[in-house]
Amino acid sequence: MLHKFARQTLRSLALAGGLTLVCLVTAEEGFVLERVLQAVQQRHGSKGVAVVRDWNHVLEVFRSGSEQQKLRDINEYFNRKLRFEDDQKLWNQPDYWATPIEALLRGAGDCEDFAIAKYFSLKFVGVPVSKLRITYVRARIGGPDSSLLQAHMVLTYYATPDAEPLVLDNLVSEIRPASRRPDLLPIFSFNSEGVFVPGSSLPQQGNGSRLSRWNDLVLKMQAEGID
Template sequence: MLYSNHSAKLRKCLALGLLFLFLPAPQAAPPDMEKMLRLAEARYGAPAVVAVTQWRDAMATARGLTETEKINRINEFFNRRVVFVDDVEAWGKTDYWATPLESLGRGRGDCEDFAIAKYVSLRSLGVPLDRLRLTYVRAQIGGGSQAHMVLAYYPSPRAEPLILDNLVGDILPASRRGDLFPVFSFNSEGLWVGSGASEKASGSATARLSRWRDLIARMRAEGIEL
């Protein structure tokens, strides 16, 4: 999401990030779409069923594509299908991480929700974990610096990442996104501070508890196993 009080928000996000519990990450299983369709209808009604069906079809079509084609297809799908709003408007909370089902069910989400949905989709399509990072950045928007989240895709471990952003339709190399300044990034395996591709943050695994773990639990209950 975008915040005007970016410094306080970034400090909060980094503090939360350092508490993440990183769980083992085997090959992600395909989402249980039948379960998600039932939940979509029960929670949100017919429009949500249409949205989840479109996601299922987009995933099925993308499964046989190259990785480059997959990231383009998934990025375009969510940027077109979900409307950007902040958490207060979408959920009545100042900071909430929505599951893909929740984002599609409401048809709305903030930057974190876009990044999470793309991450989940690409993991389910077989993109290796070490190529994907959810990345908090400071974004230069309208002359100010605001907290924002994007999904970074690394074609190889030390390659320059490509940035999937709900605010910019084109997927561009990080070097062409001079408006973004990385703060920290994470996935199900670890957390990295700044823009370093290999400098993993330290900390006790038993102490890393956060909303990331809660998000994983909620996704599992909806039929998504990462």
């Protein structure tokens, strides 16, 4: 076991992007390093391999923390690591859902790419997907009295099925409970278990694979060696 100081040092290095350990994320979370490296080498080349190694190192450091610490670490890591860029400029498409590896390769992503990368990273460090939802919202732009709403996507975390969710957002660095994000109007949310309407703790409309872009994303991740 690492001493507390060593764990804190490793976490700081990981957040700063300076960690060079060689680690292996366990198969139970769907991320087997050697399998992913082989698939990514074929799909993305040597740059992709370097990205996977860095990402795996970070996940291995963060998995030792408490669940709340994992939320903070993963949220901070991706908000620092990726810059916001719209899909048209990045991918020459109006709406493209990147895998975490694709986003890390570009060093940038749209709001859904931040949410997706955080979702899978938290899954890989042991947070149950039942506690995580990628949430489509309308974001109020320009203050509480503004009528201007913009489509946005965030990751939400539910400590229990009926708990108030915490919001992990690329636009606001602090993780806040939903009650402290009055600028966000939830429309629906989803994870690998299903689609949810606001206020419901149970899937309402089949499962998340029915979302065409989610299905495409899962297929791309499988091609990268990730279950």
